[in-house]
Amino acid sequence: MKLVFLQTDILIYCLLLVIGLYIWRARGKAHLAAPWRKVARRPAAMASAMVLLAFVIVGLLDSVHFREPLSNQKPGVTEYSLEIVSLLDKLLTPLRKHNEKTYSAPLATRLFAMETIEQPDGRIARAYPRLQYGGAELGATPKGYARDIGRLTLKGTLLALLLWLALTTALSTWLTQHRNLGWRALWRGEAELPWRAILFTLGVLLWLVCVTWAIAPHYHLLGTDKVGQDVLYQALKSIRTGLVIGTLTTLVMLPFALWLGVMAGYFKGWVDDVIQYIYTTLNSIPGVLLIAAAVLMMQVYMDIHKDAYNSITERADVRLLLLCLILGVTSWTGLCRLLRGETLKLTEMEYVQAAQAFGVSHWKIMSRHILPNVMHIVLITVTLDFSALVLAEAVLAYVGVGVDPTMNSWGNMINSARLELAREPLVWWPLAAAFVFMFALVLAANLFADAVRDAFDPRAE
Amino acid sequence: MIRLMRILAIVPVLWLPAGCGKTPWNDPYPEAERGQNILYSVFSERPKHLDPAQSYASNEVTFIGQIYEPPLQYNYLKRPYTLEPLTARELPQPRFYDKQGKQLPQDAAPAQVAMSEYEISIRPGILYQPHPAFARDAQGRLRYHDLNAAELDKINTLSDFKFTGTRELTADDYVYEIKRLAHPRLNSPIFGLMADYIIGLKEYGTLLSKQDKLLRQNNAAAYLDLNRYPLAGAEVVDRYTYRVKLKGKYPQFVYWLAMPFFAPVPWEADRFYAQPGMQAKNLLLDWYPVGTGPYLLSRNDPNKQMVLVKNPNFRGERYPAEGEADDRAQGLLADAGKTMPFVDKAVYSLEKEDIPYWNKFLQGYYDASGISSDTFDQAVKVGAQGEAALTPDLQQKDIRLVTTVATTISYMGFNMQDPVVGGLSERARKLRRAISIAVDYEEFISIFRNGRGIAAQGPIPPGIFGYVEGAAGLNHYVYDWVNHHAQRKPINEAKRLLAEAGYPNGRDAQSGKPLLLHFDTAATGPDAKSRLEWLSKQLQKIDIQLVIRATDYNRFQDKMLKGDAQLFEWGWNADYPDPENFLFLLYGPNKKAGLNGENAANYDNPEFNRLFEQMKNMDNGPARQQVIDAMLAVARRDAPWVWGYVPQSYALYHSWYFNAKPNLMANNGLKYLRVDSKLREQKRTQWNQPRLWPLLLIGLVLLLALAPAWWVWRKKLYAPARGAES
């Protein structure tokens, strides 16, 4: 096995590092930790955080990539497959490999469309062919289908229950020992954190995961698409795309917005004029046009450097990264303007003026006195932007300037689902899958962002 | 509460039209058009050119084919495709001359022929459509040829001109159009091609450019009058006769005479539209055609709708009385001998996406439709013997299904200049053949085209001379003939070939590196992803790893021109029904890379080239078939393409739509069509009864949801009041 670091992987690791550093810093300082406590006290926020955590775990599993050695090795040298797979792919191997011929409905045992089948005796008949993997254990003429599904569901449910009980017990023991909280208090919601909401969400998530885990290897839980790929697999793979667009975009735009915004507000005069000119100009160009032009441009770049990308995954990844960059460039103007305004206010503060009077260098004033005091704006903007960016991806896919068409993304799923809606009978499951996953992520992100804003915005309450 | 009011407010609005009669609410056409003799069709892309010298795309020909009349046309019903005179009196017979200008017999060897001459005489008495360019005043002067700015100010569309006129069609107009092919301000797509054949056309182009530059030094909009410059290769003999002279022998030229490129254009129109100020109002010959055909373009709004109406000056043409054997049974001869055109007006609406088009067709708002792969299951079920039939759903609507094999080929090419897959060495041949076996086009057709297509055995599609059916026409490098049908060779055969080519198990025998191929495509959009994935899967079957390089159309074109691609998909749509039009796609001197030809694979085999030059000038017959067979054998051995497939098109017609027979060569089919508008009206009403109850249900649910709000409202309303009292 050979590890592969895609460019977005590296950035994701960087992001994790930054978040880790932040947590480490915030732990010791009351003024940084207090707003987070406030967030943590809200049941809705904590429930959303659990959902987000689940998404993030899937996304992170999908961000560890490697190449497997090819099966037929020559002695001496090990050659690796060009196909780049992630830990998630490895976990989902049955889903990834169980490809049918074409559409099949969720939990189906036969294909969705009739086909002409040549029977053993040479006659040709028109029938729904049996799926290769969906309910394979049931034999050529599926019997006991309902019982099998029921059995698998029960198996998943029991497992979920066991795990949940184990976790709950462990938690309450720990709380009793360290926080002096009985499980009764926990249950009544008397603790500082909304444990009931957390445990409930955990239970639901566990149930979903376990039931999926029980059924998915044997059936296509969300059906298959036009070329017979498992829709559940696609939807899960799309999580990383959504998360990357939502987070990396803000990450790449952040340095620009921060420094330009703060500089404009701090230096005023011609610096302010130039920076204002830049962002007004950029802002006045309709966003989609800008993105379209930039996406076309990056295709040129990739064609010039075509030898650098040997696999579909790598190419798609570079395109994803560049898309993040472009989205970042088009969306930094808003934050920049907010930061400029806030900095203008801050420079009027006594402590900044005092520092200036003492001849402290500009750089130091900006990084010591101004930056920390505008960070709450950054945090609020970042969390609020996240869901908008995830939604924007779908629209860009429709215009034809989204992520690579070979990449799994909800936008691509929705885009192909448009055609499926015109079929009769209706092929609804890919659209439904994209909808449910996207909705869950964006809803959780929105609820969490609300809590963050309420906690950090000095104007609120 | 307000939410509820809103819903209640919408409901009566929606009821309103229902109260006025049972007409459907979802009729996308104006009320006034109901029940009229109108044909409803679509266009999917805004046409770029409607000038016969410039237009080449099929979506443009849909319109100008009905307006302009070249001398010849394809017979509407007969198959194989045969030419017949349209405005000409008869099919022209070429006369051949040698270098000394001596006339040669018809069977002279092609090498001897230095010039061929086509003499075409047209029928007298054909009139142009009414058009302001022909309008004359009492003195007989052209009324609108010297417009000043003030006069033009009041004009916004063509219909703002009060007077129109007409004129008889003459041989002059045909020669004028041939000259226009070389016009420096037009970009005729066939100028390059025709300059190689028509005597003096190339020099004519140079002359015009020079004159044009002189003219425009002072005035950028100055009019270049082609009548002042004669063209050696096209001359007027008398009022109704003209001659075209070609270098050498070019038997395919008659096919060009059935295309709008050789339709007549009156010089008055060119002069009229060239006046300053016209362009800014979109008044151009490119947008407002002037023809002699059965229809004229009455509304040109490429953003929405194009409308053709009957040309009042049309001479009237008779519906053909003979056709194929089956045509009478199909009712295609019911109108034999009647005067065409039948439909008063044809409305083409812009429909960019398949889904609305299909749904509107089902609702009866379009008269005919194709079937996309996603609507296939809804429309067609394939019978026990593999024959296609409509689903009961559509049968109930009396919709008819007509299938045709297109004269189009869609293939996957290898760049023959590529060091890995290209070249004529035995190694490369085996590699290409291995891939040809692995890429299972039968599966492709079944998944992506619902079985609507035929896996190709070579570059010539069925319906074109040179195509051989059955075992004799089989590509033995990829198929075996088993049980009376072609069967793809097993995948192990492909693996064996791959090993022989030096890549056992998909690994380079020497270095052990896995074999990696690149596939270039401009495909984007919803369907592309699954198609590309399918292709990767095909090559994985023989352990080849495929890298997809998707790019935009421009980049892709650029790559093809530079010969930078490795594997790519490409297609070709026949210009005319002659094998030359397909085999030249593999002719060496017609390479794309460097030479800008149509040979996208850059295939260059001297043997094939020699045979091509021989075949090109032959007449259809056993001798030609023999040469073609030899060419196909060479090409199949070399396998420069994975031969791909020939699409089959399925068309659906409503019960009120008559005389429709797909003719892939003819582009003037509108005049043959007839609709029964009464029947259509009745069916539309029947199929489109609005259903309201779900809306009411939603309203009710919302109402229930408001109940708690009402309760809290009351509580809140009285709370402060009571507080004040106590």
Add this chain to the structure above:
Amino acid sequence: MIAYLLRRMLYAIPILLGVNVFIFILFFAVNSPDNMARIQLGMKHVTPDAVAKWKHEHGYDRPLFFNGPAPGAGKFTETVFFHKAVPMFAFQFGAADDGRDIGQDIKTRMWPSLVLAVPVFLIGLLVNITFALILAFFRATYIDFGGVVLCVAMMSISGMFYIIGGQFLVSKLLHLVPISGYQGGWDAFKFLVLPVAIGVIGGVGSGTRWYRTIFLEEIGKDYVRTARAKGLAERVVLFRHVLRNALIPILTGAVVVIPTLFMGSLIAESFFGIPGLGSYTIDAIRSQDFAIVHAMVFLGSALYILGLLLTDVAYTLVDPRIRLA
């Protein structure tokens, strides 16, 4: 005031120039004029001669920004940039790469865009304010909580779903309106009901929530508390004081959008086959018609700047304390 407006308008010139330069660089970094010619000339039989001719005909045979060999000022004026960008400032858009006059197209396509965008904007504003007011009235009850959750849920659904779902349900299953298309005059009604409804519903979530916070902010202010202490009924407080004062930031905030309504809605127009400027732009992007893209970018930028200007004016009108200098 007039001097201020004049200055702002002058200030718009460098911005528009910047936009022009930027879009030029972006476009020609990806596209050479040769590419453009090839796209316009179609697939078959394209010779280098034809490409050269096309470029000359459409004025792309000059250098992009700087013409070294040209004499004097010609170094800058004899360029593609000068010939294509400068006439824009007089709103002379010239001909599209396919030969049609862009100005004419914009003039005709503007109306369908407006007819769709203006009702969405007005009805949306009305509906959002109403809902926000209801939520503000029921603040701190389960209705408020439920309403906010509903808003967040509606915000979390991609706009594509509203369109796809609405079209499927209303047009295909219920036969209530035409699936797509457009007619002028009163016939437009049946084509616009659905897109307008979907546009409004799609914006209700975020709009309502945003206005609700504005209302709540206003309710928290001292004068409202005073009014309530005087014993005024909640209804009166809400309608007479809160609504009136909160409308100022809401309306001035909405003014910036008005000019950009001209540009139409990209997605909805495409889906519903409405021949407005939004679908015009999308088509141009897809067919890489630079002249149209360029014109639309310029128009979009100009309208955006106009929106900013209108906002300033609106502020002075509603709040006399602000003086523009």
